[in-house]
Amino acid sequence: MKRKEFIKTTATFAAATALTPLTSCKTETKKVVDEVAPEVVRKNWAGNYAYRAKNLHEPKTVEEVQALVKNLDVQKALGSCHCFNNIADSPLNQISTKNLKGVIGIDEENMTVKVGAGTKYGEFAPELHKKGYAVHNLASLPHISVAGACATATHGSGVNNGNLPSSVSALELVNGKGEIVRLKRGDDRFDGAVVNLGALGIVTEMTLHIQKTFEVRQDVFQDLLLESLKENFDAILAGGYSVSLFTDWLDQKVSQVWVKRRMDEEVKDLGNEYYGAKAATRNLHPITELSAVNCTDQMGVPGPWYDRLPHFKMGFTPSSGEELQSEFFVPREKALEAILALEKKREQIHPQLFITEIRTIAADNLWMSPCYNKDCVAIHFTWKQNPKEVGELITMIEKELEPFGYMPHWGKLFSMDPLKISERYERFDDFLALAKNFDPQGKFRNDYLNRNIYQL
Structure with missing residues (x-):
């Protein structure tokens, strides 16, 4: 499939819904x-x-x-x-948890903010900014709740940035007995409770580390040659505070490179090229042919962290939501090889694909995080909503990524064998014991946990 055919099928689906609230x-x-x-x-x-x-x-x-x-x-x-x-x-x-929301308090001495579990990042971020503070990173969509994002190890990008749960310093939850349990960083069970998959109870409050607020400029470059990516992989991904690669796997190119840089650090003009990719001349949507009206501002225009680190504005969603998503994490040292392995399958992948995003995540010490004790690169797929065809592709992709020790995103589509999950997570047995301790009657168990954690 050539680029012109891909554009036709993609734009027909998405253009009409680009402004859906x-x-x-x-x-x-x-x-x-x-x-x-x-x-x-x-x-x-x-x-x-x-x-x-x-x-x-x-x-x-x-x-x-x-x-x-x-x-x-x-x-x-x-x-x-x-x-x-x-x-x-x-x-x-x-x-x-949608009614358990809002900023409960800011502790300026310990540099933390406490929020209700159902609070969406995009809801409390402007208030935090006005008071002079920021969280370290955000996902591409600011519309997700804090507790849900942390429970599934959701992330943004940046070689030195951990995922969203890595900023959690304390949490409160209601366990299977209806008791309130409060945990803070340093407690024996804390690292097992943050990425909790909903297995431990109902999280009601979360406390996040904060820092002084900062501004970010966002520059976008187009058509990065695959050969340049091979030669400069680490440098390209380390070229900003947060860097994302978008590809449709066509034409031996990465479609776009989004480079987000903090204005409180030394920021030099990147010029008209970034490792051979050409500077965009207008704001872009990750799918180039779509309107960028719902995307955060680019073209090097500085703005507050909460309005640049995500790809999309809080007021709108990038499409109607009629899509499927899967995402796979591989150790950063194996990432380029993994990407090149998938590139060989481009003829199978791109007919069902809207876009792939490639991001970096720093290591953490959270038991059920895919980045536990290792820096990762995440390869994310936004698919057309064709479950049968996409399901077959996910199975194929997982087979291709098997030599690289991949991990799936907990909240997206995957087919990994549950026994393999237990083998890949170093603290799996500890987490299983923690889940049984917090929920002895199995009140929070469901089909998902029975398959992937309890493995019945």
Whole structure:
């Protein structure tokens, strides 16, 4: 498939929905038949997964969460509905954290901010900035909840930047007995509880490390030759505070390079070229042919960290959400080889693809993080919503990445064998023991945890 054909199929799908406001979970009502009450179907943001849980609870206080946990049988926390699999589903009850939101307090002495678990990064970031502070990084979308993002090890980019949960300094959750448990960095169980997959309980508060606020400029370059990427891989990814590569795997090129640099550090003009890629002459969407109106400002114009580190503005979503996503982490020293292995499969990959993003994440010490004790590169795929074809491609991609010791993103689509998961995570047994301790009655267990953690 040539670039012109790819553009035609991609733009037709996405152009009309580039300004759709973000609504998180989707609700559909089936038609009434013979005076039977209509059935409400709740779906995730992408619309690819319909929740099985019959009941949705929306507590407004921690005390209400405790009462629900004590009185309900099987249950699960529900965040901003941005996972593409069944990690947040339950056979019976979901407990939404959307009302547990807002900045609870800023501790200027210890440089932390405490927020409600259901708070979205884009909701508290402007307030934090006004008070002179920032968090270290953000994901490409600021619309995700803090607790949900941390539970699944969601990340931004930057060779020296850990994932979002790496900034957590303390958390509060309600365990399977309805008890409040508070953990802080340094506690024996803390490193196992941050990336928790929803297995330990309902997180109600999170405390994040903060720093002095800063501005960021964002420069975008187009058409980076694959040969240049091979020769300068590490330097290209280290060229900014946060760097992202976007590719459609066509034409032996990386479509775009997004370089985000802090203005409180020495910032030199990158000029009209970045390792052979040409400077963009206008703001760009990661899919070049689409409007960039919902993307954060580029062209080297400085702006606050919360309005440059994400790729998309808080007010809009990049599309209607009708897409599928998968993402795989490989150790950074093996990343180039892994990318080149996938590049050989471009003819199979790109017909179902909207775009691939490649990012770096620094090592952390969180037990269930894919970057536990190792720097990683994440290879992210945004797919067309064709489940059968995409499922086959995911299986193929995982086979190609097997020699590189890949790890899947917990909140996206993957097919890795559960036994392989237990082998790849060094602290897997410790986490399993922690989950059983926090949830002895199995109230928070669901199909996802039974398959991937409890391995029934």
